[in-house]
Amino acid sequence: MTTKSILLVGVGGQGAILTSKILAAGLISEGFDVKMSEIHGMSQRGGTVATQVKYGEKVFAPNIGLGEADFIVSFEKSEALRALPYLKSGGALVTDDHEIYSMPVASGVAEYPAGIIEELKRLAENVLVVPAGRIASGLGNVKVQNIVLLGALVKAMKLDQADWPALVARYVPPKVKDLNLKAFEAGRA
Amino acid sequence: MNKVMMSGDEAVARGALEAGCLVAAAYPGTPSTEILENMAQYKEINSRWASNEKVAMEIAGGASIGGVRALAAMKHVGLNVAADPLLTMAYIGALGGLVVVSADDPGCHSSQNEQDNRLYAPLGKLLMLEPSDSQECLDFTRLAFELSERFDIVALMRLTTRVCHSKGLVALSERVEVPPKPYVRNCAKNAMLPAPARLRHIEVEKQLAAIEEYANHCAINRIEWGQSKNVGVVASGVSYLHAREVFGDSVSYLKLGLTNPLPHRLIGTFCRSVDHIYVIEENEPYLETAVKALGFDCRGKDLLPVCGELDAGIVRRAFLPDPGPVLYKSDLVVPPRPPVLCAGCPHRGFFHQLGKKKKEVVACGDIGCYALGIQAPLEAVDTGVCMGGGFSVAIGMEAALKAAGDARKVFGMVGDSTFFHSGMTGLADAVHAQSNICLCVLDNSITAMTGHQENPGTQLDLMGNPASPLDIISIIKGLGVPENRITIIDPLNLEQTSAAIDQAIGAEGLSIIVAKRPCVLIKEVRRSLEGKKCRVDAEACKKCKQCLKVGCPAVSFRDNHSHIDQDACVGCEYCLQVCKFDAIARA
Known part of the structure; x- marks a missing residue:
């Protein structure tokens, strides 16, 4: 098989890195060679965060260039739009419709763009909107938004070989294991 | 053994373990930090944070002279700080294998420049290895120790952000114990006075020639013939992987792992065999030249x-x-999302108050979270150069403004870890020169930006053992600043902070502000704030937007009034002090 690329984007603190770790572990358990790349440092401080997971028989380069992502998973809708040029022609985009103001927006210097979801759907063929933040809040904690999205992605990618619930349980803090498992199933439903 | 997923940094730490490394030292800096963080789990290695990269290099150098395998790790700009000992350690060589890791940052993901430290290798007479992925990080680290001892030379492992922070599957082995070699006094080799240095230089050149011979036929410098010899790609590090991704097996490759001294004979053989040569590398044309x-x-x-x-x-x-x-x-414009000071960050109060004095102040900043004070809406900091530069740049800035008849007061700022790194030396100069400036230590009790590493001010060391914490105020006094010149404030106390800044602007001579409040991300601090929130009373909000000027990610303007995001707010109550209309209260 050719190498597949998944780009996960969000805002620092949303749990994109944990999500990609679980995703990578699942892909390894499905027998793939996997590489994962993350940029952290300043991005921990509320900036844009991007992590990249590539898998296949043999993966060379760890990072994903423009127009190369088979899947984009976005934790925040304006980040989905920012990342859109990375989507491969015909690739699939899974995004939360959650919005988080960046500092220029919050302080009134810039405006949060209106009509993002419509724009995404107008431009790309495969756009799936998952209200993961709302689902997570409904389950009791907005922080499990990332695991809801993981569930949605696993379903969209038809990755059903791995024991995903076991992997989720292994990577999240024991105290919130059950909540995360519920979040995963809600996303996969 | 099963393969495990590891980042390049983790794999370097594992490689050092397997190679029998006994001493490791580093100063934290993205993307190198995780090397020592991971090393700390291996109790076989004496791992420690040094107060700066020069100290780390010297600790590792001393261990090597003493006969054990040692490693120093740092980010690329840290190697500038360590360059002094490094370039002379190169003459001394390595009784115990000596490996220095430089983590470069092409693209400036989290750095002030994107210098290409491969150029240090020929300058410094260093053997250089460039791994492409995590498995090579482990294998090359082991090899670096072996070659360092075999050729009596310092080995430079040159990584880049993508190599450090990408994860791949890695096969592990067991640790090989390397017993310490007995230390015997040998000044001709270990004490670089001019006479022995001249002789050692000759020896180093001989060793480099011998290494080049090795480099011409070693396994990590190899030709990979593809389906065609029409195109031959020369590449090292992560660039080799990019080339592989693009050209696959359609071209031939010269994959270089040992890149100083370069294998000139092998390069010649390869280049003569192909019709067109592509050299693919990031930043400087090191291989191309x-x-x-x-x-x-x-x-x-x-x-x-x-x-x-x-x-x-x-x-x-x-x-x-x-x-x-x-x-x-899309034609829709997505506003940028720069990193910001966290909700509850103690730096916010200081910068918010300092930013209000823009007309009266020139503020020299430094490297760390507090570099985020440069950005809107705080806009409190004018310059950012290097670690420790906050203090010393201020000394020069004051001289320049004085010459120009500019009456603005110069402020210099460093954090606590930066104070220990290289702020103390700048302070010594400011005291000695009787500079008319205000130097501020923004002490949040931790090395915050890189993810909370210990420093000489903390209670524990890297391995989790109790350490002797140094007291910054005592050091400042010890360096000759009188007590009445030192003001200690809680930077999230608006009144205190504003008064201290006003006082410093009016003062003649050197004054010191120590803004002391621990980072909001420290677990104990988080716990102490649990359940505390602030909220806006929409009726009372006069829409003056003053609270937006504090640059807190929890505060925004929505539905025609200020709004505090209850998920993001940690209840630090700084915005509450800013609101003149009592529209913000504890939730």
Whole structure:
């Protein structure tokens, strides 16, 4: 098989890195060679965060260039739009419709763009909107938004070989294991 | 043994363990920090944070002279700090294998420049290895120790952000114990006075010649013949992987792992065998210059950028006629999302108050979270150069403003870890020169930006053992600042902070502000704030937007009034003090 690329984007603190770790572990358990790349440092401080997971028989380069992502998973809708040029022609985009103001927006210097979801759907063929933040809040904690999205992605990618619930349980803090498992199933439903 | 997923940094730490490394030292800096953080789990290695990279290099150098395998790790700009001991350790060589890891940052993901530290290797007479992925990080680290001892030379492991922070599957082995070699006094080799240094230089050149012979036929410098010899790609590090991604087996490769001294004979053999030579590398034309010096025509920096990081797409667009995929593009403008000071960050109060005095103050900043005080809406900091520069740049700035008859007061700022790193020396100069400036230590009790590493001010060391914490105020007094010149404030106490800044602006001579409050991300601090929130009373809000000027990610303007996001707020109550209309209260 050719190498597949998944780009996960969000805002620092949303749990994109944990999500990609679980995703990578699942892909390894499905027998793939996997590489994962993350940029952290300043991005921990509320900036844009991007992590990249590539898998296949043999993966060379760890990072994903423009127009190369088979899947984009976005934790925040304006980040989905920012990342859109990375989507491969015909690739699939899974995004939360959650919005988080960046500092220029919050302080009134810039405006949060209106009509993002419509724009995404107008431009790309495969756009799936998952209200993961709302689902997570409904389950009791907005922080499990990332695991809801993981569930949605696993379903969209038809990755059903791995024991995903076991992997989720292994990577999240024991105290919130059950909540995360519920979040995963809600996303996969 | 099963393969495990590891980042390049984790794999370097594992490689050092397996190689029998006994001493490791580093100063934290992205993307190198995780090397020592991971090393700390291996109790076989005496791992420690040093107060700066020079100290780390000297600790590792001393251990090597003493006969054990040692490693120092740092980010690329840290190598500038460590360059003094490093370039002379190169003459001393390595009784115990000596490995220095430089983590470069093409693209400036979290750095003030994107210098290419491969250029240090020929300058410093260092053996250089460039791993491409995590498995090579482990294998090359082991090899670096072996070669360092075998050739009595310092080995430089040159990584880049993508190598450090990418994860791949890695096969592990067991640790090989390397017993310490007995230390015997040998000043001709270990004490670099001019006379022995001249002789040692000759020895180092001989060793470099011997290493070049080795480099011409070692397994990590190899030709990989592809389906065609029409194109031959010369590459090292992560650039080799980008090339592989783009060209697959359609071209031939010269994959270089040992890149100083360069294997000139091997490069010649390869270049003569192919019709067209592509040199693919990030930043400087290091390999390209060598290929051209051998008399070969090649394509490289005429097609690829010197600035920024590469990816496969950039390589593809540079070398292949195919313009690549059509990209999805929207005309909607997405506002930038720069990193910001966290909700509850103690730096916020200080910068908010300092930013209000823009007309009266020139503020020299430094490296760390507090560099975020440069940005809107705080806009409190004017300059940012290097670690420790906050203090010393201020000394020069004051001289310049004085010469120009500019009455603005110069402030210099460093954090607590930076104070220990290289702030103390600048302070010594400011005291000695009787500078008319205000120097501020923004003490949040931790090395915050890189993810909470211990420093000389903390209670524990890297291995979790109790340490003797140094007291910053005592040091400042010890350096000769009188007590009545030192003001200690809680930076989230608006009144205190504002008064201290006003007082410093009016003062003649050197004054010191120590803004003391621990980072909000420290677990104990988090716990103490649990359940505390602030909220806006929409009725009472006069829409003056003063609270937006504090630059807190929890505060925004929605539905025609200020709003505090209850998920993000930690209840630090700084915005509450800013609101003149009592529209913000504890929730």
